[in-house]
Amino acid sequence: xxxxxxxxxxxxxxxxxxxxxxxxxxxxxxxxxxxxxxxxxxxxxxxxxxxxxxxxxxxxxxxxxxxxxxxxxxxxxxxxxxxxxxxxxxxxxxxxxxxxxxxxxxxxxxxxxxxxxxxxxxxxxxxxxxxxxxxxxxxxxxxxxxxxxxxxxxxxxxxxxxxxxxxxxxxxxxxxxxxxxxxxxxxxxxxxxxxxxxxxxxxxxxxxxxxxxxxxxxxxxxxxxxxxxxxxxxxxxx
Amino acid sequence: xxxxxxxxxxxxxxxxxxxxxxxxxxxxxxxxxxxxxxxxxxxxxxxxxxxxxxxxxxxxxxxxxxxxxxxxxxxxxxxxxxxxxxxxxxxxxxxxxxxxxxxxxxxxxxxxxxxxxxxxxxxxxxxxxxxxxxxxxxxxxxxxxxxxxxxxxxxxxxxxxxxxxxxxxxxxxxxxxxxxxxxxxxxxxxxxxxxxxxxxxxxxxxxxxxxxxxxxxxxxxxxxxxxxxxxxxxxxxxxxxxxxxxxxxxx
Numbered sequence: 001x002x003x004x005x006x007x008x009x010x011x012x013x014x015x016x017x018x019x020x021x022x023x024x025x026x027x028x029x030x031x032x033x034x035x036x037x038x039x040x041x042x043x044x045x046x047x048x049x050x051x052x053x054x055x056x057x058x059x060x061x062x063x064x065x066x067x068x069x070x071x072x073x074x075x076x077x078x079x080x081x082x083x084x085x086x087x088x089x090x091x092x093x094x095x096x097x098x099x100x101x102x103x104x105x106x107x108x109x110x111x112x113x114x115x116x117x118x119x120x121x122x123x124x125x126x127x128x129x130x131x132x133x134x135x136x137x138x139x140x141x142x143x144x145x146x147x148x149x150x151x152x153x154x155x156x157x158x159x160x161x162x163x164x165x166x167x168x169x170x171x172x173x174x175x176x177x178x179x180x181x182x183x184x185x186x187x188x189x190x191x192x193x194x195x196x197x198x199x200x201x202x203x204x205x206x207x208x209x210x211x212x213x214x215x216x217x218x219x220x221x222x223x224x225x226x227x228x229x230x231x232x233x234x235x236x237x238x
Numbered sequence: 239x240x241x242x243x244x245x246x247x248x249x250x251x252x253x254x255x256x257x258x259x260x261x262x263x264x265x266x267x268x269x270x271x272x273x274x275x276x277x278x279x280x281x282x283x284x285x286x287x288x289x290x291x292x293x294x295x296x297x298x299x300x301x302x303x304x305x306x307x308x309x310x311x312x313x314x315x316x317x318x319x320x321x322x323x324x325x326x327x328x329x330x331x332x333x334x335x336x337x338x339x340x341x342x343x344x345x346x347x348x349x350x351x352x353x354x355x356x357x358x359x360x361x362x363x364x365x366x367x368x369x370x371x372x373x374x375x376x377x378x379x380x381x382x383x384x385x386x387x388x389x390x391x392x393x394x395x396x397x398x399x400x401x402x403x404x405x406x407x408x409x410x411x412x413x414x415x416x417x418x419x420x421x422x423x424x425x426x427x428x429x430x431x432x433x434x435x436x437x438x439x440x441x442x443x444x445x446x447x448x449x450x451x452x453x454x455x456x457x458x459x460x461x462x463x464x465x466x467x468x469x470x471x472x473x474x475x476x477x478x479x480x481x482x483x484x485x486x487x488x489x
Contacts, residue, residue: 115361122358123336125327152359 001205002036002225003029004095005076005102005131005157005188006196009060012053013042015192016060023063028197029189030067036229037069038096042104043077045087072096072229076131078104083113090126098228102157104131110138110145118152129155132190134162134175155185160204161196163187179220180211186228187220243346243353247296257297260441264298267408267438268385275376275386276438277406279399281426282392285414286443287311291389299351303384306343309356310402312363313391328357332375333366339378352383363391367401376405393426403435410438415445 007015008025016022029037039060047053057073064071074095080086087093094101101121105114118128130149133139133156139146150156158175165172178184187208189196208217249257267273278291288311295307310329331337332354344353360366379386388406390399403409409430413423430437 119358119361123331123334125331125336 001032001034001221002038002229003034003189003191003201004038004074004129004186004225004228005040005159006037006191007039007041007076008037008191009039009041009053009056009073012047012056013044015041019059019063021193022060023066024194025191025197026060026063026067026069028194029191029201030069032197032201034197034201035069036072036225037064038072038074038229040074040076040095040102043075043087043093048075048087048092070229074102076102076104079106079111079114079117081106081109081111083117086117090121090124094126095129096229098127099125100127100129100155100228102129102131105133105136105139107136108138110136110142115148115152118149118154122153127153127155129157129186131157132159132162132167134158134171134178135167137170140170140174150183156183157186157188158184159190160187161190161200163204163207164200166200176211179208184220185224187217188225243344243355245292245296245346245348245351247293247348249293253293254297257293260294261297261301263439264294264408264410265301271407271436273407273436273438274380274384275388275406275408277388277390277399277403277409277435278412279390279393279403279409279426279430280412280414281394281418281422282414283314283395285392285412285417287392287412288389290412290441290443291387295351295385295387296348298385298387299348302350304350304352304382305385305387306352306354306379306383308354308379308386308388310367310388310398311391312356312360312366313396313398314356328355330357330360330363330366332357333369333371334360335371339375364396364398364401367398372402373405393429394422400429400433400435403430404433407436408438409435411440412443413440414443 006025006029007013008022008029010016010019010022016025026037039057041047041053053073057071061071072095075093077087077090077093090101103118121128133146133149139149156178158178159167161167162171162175163179175184179187187204189201191197191201205217205221208220211217264273264276278287278294280287288309292307295305299305308329312330327337327341329342332339332342342354342357344355346353366372376386386406388402390402393399393403411423411426411430427437
């Protein structure tokens with residue numbers, strides 16, 4: 001399986017704090033059957049610019065090699081309240097060097113420039129992925145906004161934890177609706193600690209199989225992400 | 239040019255024959271009047287516009303003409319556009335100046351047929367299409383291709399098609415069998431005339447098999463009528479309403 005969203009790089013966000021913790025998370029990931037990980041720390045301009053993320057990414061990559069996990073870099077970028085708080089150049093922030101950007105909405109409010117920002121990114125050739133829409137209560141209440149995002153061609157990445165109810169009943173209900181209506185493209189762990197994999201990921205996979213069958217759930221957990229990563233591999237070979 | 243787009247082309251015999259007829263009529267029209275850019279529109283959504291437009295493009299391309307298909311329906315929800323989701327850069331990117339022609343023209347698995355997808359959904363499609371860059375694009379494409387076929391949103395609900403029709407050399411109106419009120423169709427025709435569009439003709443689409451035989455029999459000799467009964471199992475039938483087309487192209 002392929003995980004496109006987790007906080008496993010040590011010391012750059014609220015995920016793993018030390019390399020030891022990174023190793024623990026990766027061990028559980030390998031046990032859950034994950035072969036490729038895109039590590040997506042929360043984007044912070046400062047850590048990105050001064051190279052901390054790159055350095056610590058290398059540390060984590062060495063750990064991942066021990067578990068035979070292909071390790072790629074990405075970012076989870078929060079759409080902040082003011083456009084000026086957003087990064088200027090997104091080309092280094094994509095998932096594993098592909099054209100996909102993982103964007104996160106605030107839980108309770110979606111700033112009015114969001115759709116313009118997404119359209120602008122699309123014009124520049126990026127493909128926006130909305131991270132865990134089910135945890136954004138604003139989207140659950142505002143069907144129009146959710147449909148607008150889908151209509152624009154945003155891809156939806158839902159969290160494994162939400163599927164089994166860790167993020168609350170509302171999120172579970174919403175995530176079921178997103179998945180069964182065919183609007184989800186990826187399921188990712190969003191793991192901040194080992195339990196993201198050991199407790200939730202495999203359970204979520206079984207649950208989604210019950211909802212939509214094996215073939216479709218394989219797409220969400222594997223094939224769609226393989227396509228994302230595969231584009232990247234092609235790009236490297238050229 | 240990169241990322242070949244795969245189009246499937248499995249249409250039944252009568253439909254193919256209807257498409258050949260349509261293609262021939264288009265070629266007759268264009269011989270007289272130098273029609274290179276053709277806009278296809280309809281009254282309401284789900285009349286089978288995209289399907290027919292792609293099939294016309296394939297049909298003309300298979301007659302050894304260089305064809306480019308432009309998806310200018312920038313209103314349609316993206317989830318229905320499986321092709322566009324993978325090949326991101328398209329018409330919207332070009333019109334807003336973020337891409338050049340070579341970035342947006344894609345090859346397809348069909349010889350002589352190239353494709354421009356619509357790209358990201360803009361908040362203001364009509365304004366984008368109204369820019370001089372759209373006319374520029376058509377001029378550039380005219381140098382490269384024999385035919386430019388443009389798929390548009392339905393004119394009954396959106397104005398985009400009128401803007402495109404005004405820029406195009408000819409317009410084909412698509413009408414779904416037994417669903418469109420004639421007043422609605424007339425209104426769309428008037429709208430096209432207001433935009434100074436040259437209506438080449440009307441295509442009657444999705445005729446059920448049993449009625450299709452009658453129409454066939456009525457217009458053509460019994461030989462074809464007979465064969466349509468034999469092969470006539472098709473869900474979507476397209477054929478040119480030659481009477482209308484003759485009348486419209488006369489004025």
